[in-house]
Amino acid sequence: MPPRKTRSSAKSNKHSDADAHLNEGSDDVAQRKTGKRKRSAAVKGDVENKNDDACKPSYSRWLMKSEPESRIENGVDVKFGIEDLKALPNQTGCWDGVRNYQARNFMREMKVGQQAFFYHSNCKEPGIAGLMKIVKEAYVDHTQFDKKDVHYDPSSKADNPKWHMVDVQFERMVKRFIPLAELKKYHLEHRVKGGPLKDMSLFTRARLSVQPLTAEEFEFVLSLENEDPI
Numbered sequence: 149m150p151p152r153k154t155r156s157s158a159k160s161n162k163h164s165d166a167d168a169h170l171n172e173g174s175d176d177v178a179q180r181k182t183g184k185r186k187r188s189a190a191v192k193g194d195v196e197n198k199n200d201d202a203c204k205p206s207y208s209r210w211l212m213k214s215e216p217e218s219r220i221e222n223g224v225d226v227k228f229g230i231e232d233l234k235a236l237p238n239q240t241g242c243w244d245g246v247r248n249y250q251a252r253n254f255m256r257e258m259k260v261g262q263q264a265f266f267y268h269s270n271c272k273e274p275g276i277a278g279l280m281k282i283v284k285e286a287y288v289d290h291t292q293f294d295k296k297d298v299h300y301d302p303s304s305k306a307d308n309p310k311w312h313m314v315d316v317q318f319e320r321m322v323k324r325f326i327p328l329a330e331l332k333k334y335h336l337e338h339r340v341k342g343g344p345l346k347d348m349s350l351f352t353r354a355r356l357s358v359q360p361l362t363a364e365e366f367e368f369v370l371s372l373e374n375e376d377p378i
Contacts, residue, residue, distance in 0.1 A: 209263055211349070212264045212265070212267060212358050212359075213268075213358070214267070214268070216228070217229075217271045230318065233266065234318045243358075244291045245289070245298070246312075254360055256312060258286065263279055263282075264279070265279060266278045266279065274327070274328040276326040278319070278320060278321040279320050279321075281317055282315070283316065288309045289312055322370075323373040323374065324377075328350075331348070335348055344364040344365050348365055
């Protein structure tokens with residue numbers, strides 16, 4: 149695994165997703181009265197989950213935020229810009245430190261070879277700096293167990309880890325930096341007139357450090373590198 153660079157990420161309330169449990173007693177009563185066992189909640193849940201999966205959008209492109217400017221958190225500099233990724237062996241690093249459940253879930257969906265925008269956040273001029281690709285799918289983020297790490301999570305256990313990460317590899321810089329201010333102009337215009345950025349997560353789920361992109365959103369944003377700024 150390549151040397152780790154820490155980075156900050158959008159935080160969320162650290163509460164676990166609630167698990168669904170069967171009410172076995174009511175099923176047993178129904179069986180005794182009718183001689184037939186009710187269709188269990190587990191089976192119903194399986195059907196519902198399959199339906200949910202069928203309706204769930206499938207993403208293959210991403211936007212991932214990191215901080216290119218120095219910021220000290222608990223005595224550690226969490227700076228990690230695209231130039232830092234380029235400087236790593238094989239220009240590859242692990243995207244650790246994500247402590248938001250939705251962002252984590254998006255990383256769990258990522259597949260090797262998928263592309264992501266490297267987005268500079270929490271800096272003087274936020275925006276898209278370059279492209280990278282996923283080179284290792286989600287695996288346990290070891291920083292959650294490291295008491296010296298800024299992203300240590302004492303509530304996460306080795307036998308039931310909460311947090312995962314992926315490995316990413318630098319692909320290239322965009323031909324020109326695409327600032328957040330420009331993307332917001334397109335987003336506002338597309339909301340009124342229609343267009344690919346009308347529902348872009350960068351504006352509808354702004355706090356997420358890992359965001360999904362539709363193919364249409366990705367291609368439109370990428371095309372901006374060949375256009376003059378607005």
